[in-house]
Amino acid sequence: MGLADDLKTEVARVFRDQWTTRDGQVVPDTPDLKLANDGVTLDATVLYADIDGSTSMVDSQTAQFAAEVYKTYLLCVARLIRSEGGTITAYDGDRVMAVFIGSSKNTAAVRCGMKIKAAVTNIINPAIKAQYSSNFELQQVVGIDMSSLLVARTGIRGSNDLVWVGPAANHAAKLSSLSEQPYSTFISEDVFNKMNQAVKVSSSGKDMWESRTWRGKTVYRSSWFWNVPN
Amino acid sequence: MGLKDELSQHVADIYKAVWKERDGTVVPDDTSLTLANDAVKLNATVLYADLADSTTMVDGHKKFFAAEMYKTFLHCAAKIIRSENGDITAYDGDRVMAVFIGDLKNSRAVRTALKINYAVSYILNPEQRTFYTGSNFMMKHVVGVDTSDLFVAKTGVRGANDLVWVGRAANYAAKLSALPHSYATYITKEVYNVMIDELKVTDGKAMWEEVRWDSFDNRSIYRSSWWWRVD
Numbered sequence: 001m002g003l004a005d006d007l008k009t010e011v012a013r014v015f016r017d018q019w020t021t022r023d024g025q026v027v028p029d030t031p032d033l034k035l036a037n038d039g040v041t042l043d044a045t046v047l048y049a050d051i052d053g054s055t056s057m058v059d060s061q062t063a064q065f066a067a068e069v070y071k072t073y074l075l076c077v078a079r080l081i082r083s084e085g086g087t088i089t090a091y092d093g094d095r096v097m098a099v100f101i102g103s104s105k106n107t108a109a110v111r112c113g114m115k116i117k118a119a120v121t122n123i124i125n126p127a128i129k130a131q132y133s134s135n136f137e138l139q140q141v142v143g144i145d146m147s148s149l150l151v152a153r154t155g156i157r158g159s160n161d162l163v164w165v166g167p168a169a170n171h172a173a174k175l176s177s178l179s180e181q182p183y184s185t186f187i188s189e190d191v192f193n194k195m196n197q198a199v200k201v202s203s204s205g206k207d208m209w210e211s212r213t214w215r216g217k218t219v220y221r222s223s224w225f226w227n228v229p230n
Numbered sequence: 231m232g233l234k235d236e237l238s239q240h241v242a243d244i245y246k247a248v249w250k251e252r253d254g255t256v257v258p259d260d261t262s263l264t265l266a267n268d269a270v271k272l273n274a275t276v277l278y279a280d281l282a283d284s285t286t287m288v289d290g291h292k293k294f295f296a297a298e299m300y301k302t303f304l305h306c307a308a309k310i311i312r313s314e315n316g317d318i319t320a321y322d323g324d325r326v327m328a329v330f331i332g333d334l335k336n337s338r339a340v341r342t343a344l345k346i347n348y349a350v351s352y353i354l355n356p357e358q359r360t361f362y363t364g365s366n367f368m369m370k371h372v373v374g375v376d377t378s379d380l381f382v383a384k385t386g387v388r389g390a391n392d393l394v395w396v397g398r399a400a401n402y403a404a405k406l407s408a409l410p411h412s413y414a415t416y417i418t419k420e421v422y423n424v425m426i427d428e429l430k431v432t433d434g435k436a437m438w439e440e441v442r443w444d445s446f447d448n449r450s451i452y453r454s455s456w457w458w459r460v461d
Contacts, residue, residue, distance in 0.1 A: 003313055004460040007353050011302045015361035019294050039297065055401040063381035063396045064249050067269065070394045072241045074385045083233055091387050092322035094394070123238050131245035150293040154304045154321075161321060163300040165293045170285040230232040 024151070027087040027099050030161060033153045045105040045146040045191065046168040047086065048176035049077045049116055050095040052139040052184075061136065069138055070094060072127070076119040080228070084112040089164065095176065099149075099164070106146060107196040113142035113185040114199065114226035120184075121225060143175025145188040175219065183221040192220045199226070254382070257317040257329050260393055263384040275335040275377040275421065276399040277316065279307045279346055280325040282370040282411035291367065299358075299369055300324060306349040310460065314338040314345075319395065325407065327400070329380070336377055337425045340417060343373035344429070344458035347414040351457060374406025375417040377424075405446060413453040422452045432456070 001009075017037040024040035033040065051057070051073060058066050074096060081088055081098045085108055090097040100109045117140075125137050149166035168188075175186040192200075192209065202208055208224040231239075247267040254270035263270065281287075281303050288296050304326060311318055311328045315338060320327040330339045350371050359365055380397035406416040422430075422438065430437060438452040 002461050003309065004353065007306050007309060007349055007460065008357065010305055011353055011357045012361070014298050014302050014305070015357060037294075037298070039294070041293075055405065058396060058398060058401050063379075064267075064269075067249075067381055067383045067394060067396045068244050068267070070396065071383065071385050072244050074387045074392075074394070075240060075244070076237050078387045079233065079237060088387065090322040091385075091392060092320040092325070092327060095322070096387065097322060119237060123234070123241050127238070127241045127245050130242070148293075150297055152297045152301065154301050155308075163297060163304070163324075165288060165297045165300065167285075167288055170288050174285060228234040228237065230234045 021150070027089065027101060028151050028162065030153060033151070033162070035153050035155050037152070039150050039152045042099075042101060042149050042151060043146075044149050044168065045100040045109045045144060046149070046164070046172040047081070047098045047100065047109045047112060048095055048143045048172045049098075049113075050141050050143075050176040052141050052179050052181065054094045057136075065132070065136075069124075069128070072124050073120070073138060073140060076124065077116055080112050080115045080119060084108040084115070086112060089162065095173075097164075097169070097173070104196065106144075106191045106194040107199055109144050110185070110187060110191065110195050110199045111226050113144055113187075114222070114224060115228050116140065116142055117184050117223075118225035118228050123228070139181050140184060141176045141178060142185045143172040143178070144186070144191050145171040145175065146190050146194070175214075178214075180221065182223040185222045185224075187220050189218045189220070251381075255331075257319065257331060258382050258393065260384055263382070263393070265384050265386050267383070269381050269383045272329075272331055272380045272382060273377075274380045274399065275330040275339040275375060276380070276395070276403040277311070277328045277330065277339045277342060277373060277375050278325055278403045278407035279328075279343075279373045280371060280407040282372050284324045287367070295362070295367075302354055302358075303350070303369065303371065306354060307346050310342055310345045310349060314342045316342055319393065325404075327395075327404070329395070334426070336375075336421045337429055339375045340415070340421065340425050340429050341458050343375055343415040343417070344454070344456060345460050346371065346373055347455070348457035348460050350414070353460075370411040371414060372407050372409060372411050373415050374403040374409070375415070375421050376402035376406065377418070377421050378402075406451065409445070409453075413455050415454045415456075417452050419450045419452065429458075
């Protein structure tokens with residue numbers, strides 16, 4: 001059978017097959033799902049963390065330096081996501097996707113976004129200055145939204161081949177591509193309404209978020225950070 | 231040691247460490263690199279294939295329908311990439327990154343792009359409409375292709391699939407795949423200049439149009455809505 005017939009058969013099978021779905025209590029992993037139309041539905045908060053200006057960084061810096069910036073950013077993002085109980089669900093070069101579930105998923109995701117800002121400001125940029133006496137400053141953006149998600153396998157790679165279908169996955173990715181420094185955390189109105197007061201108002205009583213309109217929706221942005229515990 | 235100290239230590243180590251580099255002749259995977267500053271340099275062509283308007287699709291259709299669109303698009307893109315000896319290097323939800331190296335890497339990557347266009351137009355959309363009679367949904371996609379030196383290192387973010395690809399082609403191909411879906415394929419001049427004539431002209435007709443990349447830096451790029459038959 002040639003490639004065209006092979007593709008036709010597989011495509012028709014995906015459209016024809018009935019879905020089996022179940023509600024998930026944990027973030028699924030590739031082995032939890034079958035390759036057929038098998039799905040898990042979850043109420044989840046999605047976080048995307050993305051380097052702002054990576055093309056100009058790659059164009060203007062050495063590959064070695066740019067690779068170090070990617071490595072240190074991704075290291076901090078991954079550790080902070082795990083420290084807040086999130087699961088890293090995808091990673092493609094310069095952006096990381098994570099999923100938070102459970103009763104305080106919005107607060108945890110937002111605190112994580114604000115801790116990533118702290119790591120960039122207080123750990124990564126000072127380390128760049130210390131090593132290279134360079135004026136380069138890493139900038140990044142985190143986008144967060146919540147919704148119900150359908151998780152299914154795509155069969156595209158051995159591992160890491162899940163597809164996350166739901167508005168939160170798309171909107172969080174789009175929010176993380178906004179470039180409005182020094183604002184580095186963008187969240188949907190649903191997330192803002194559900195999150196805890198501690199991540200809304202600072203210890204000195206200042207409002208840490210401001211609303212703005214984005215594609216006809218209200219979203220909130222912040223330039224505040226949350227200290228990474230010592 | 232608290233989390234902050236641990237991160238500070240680790241970050242400083244990465245900036246301090248000296249890179250060990252070697253030239254690569256195969257596409258590395260995460261077992262061929264160590265977590266320290268170890269890198270492979272490659273001359274490669276990068277392809278990104280992106281499902282266009284996925285936000286609208288997810289907002290406007292049932293999740294199962296959208297999931298089927300993702301699954302079928304990604305399946306066809308992956309099979310076609312492999313049939314042209316490309317390596318799938320990253321995948322994040324709705325877009326696929328692939329790397330081509332060796333002889334005719336640019337022509338193979340561009341033929342992959344044109345074959346993905348064929349699969350969407352002549353396999354995916356017809357099958358989808360046959361099954362969902364009355365559906366007026368049309369899947370749209372965009373493929374971007376660029377070529378450059380790449381510097382590949384391990385990030386340690388996840389167990390698998392955690393390489394970082396540093397180089398112009400990785401960024402430009404991703405950016406090209408986010409251009410308007412009125413054309414299915416966008417490639418840089420560097421790719422166009424070296425690809426075989428068969429991919430440039432059919433029956434005397436130019437398959438590509440040179441345009442300015444006005445949403446970026448106005449450099450010349452080429453766009454096409456032609457397809458290449460999948461046999």
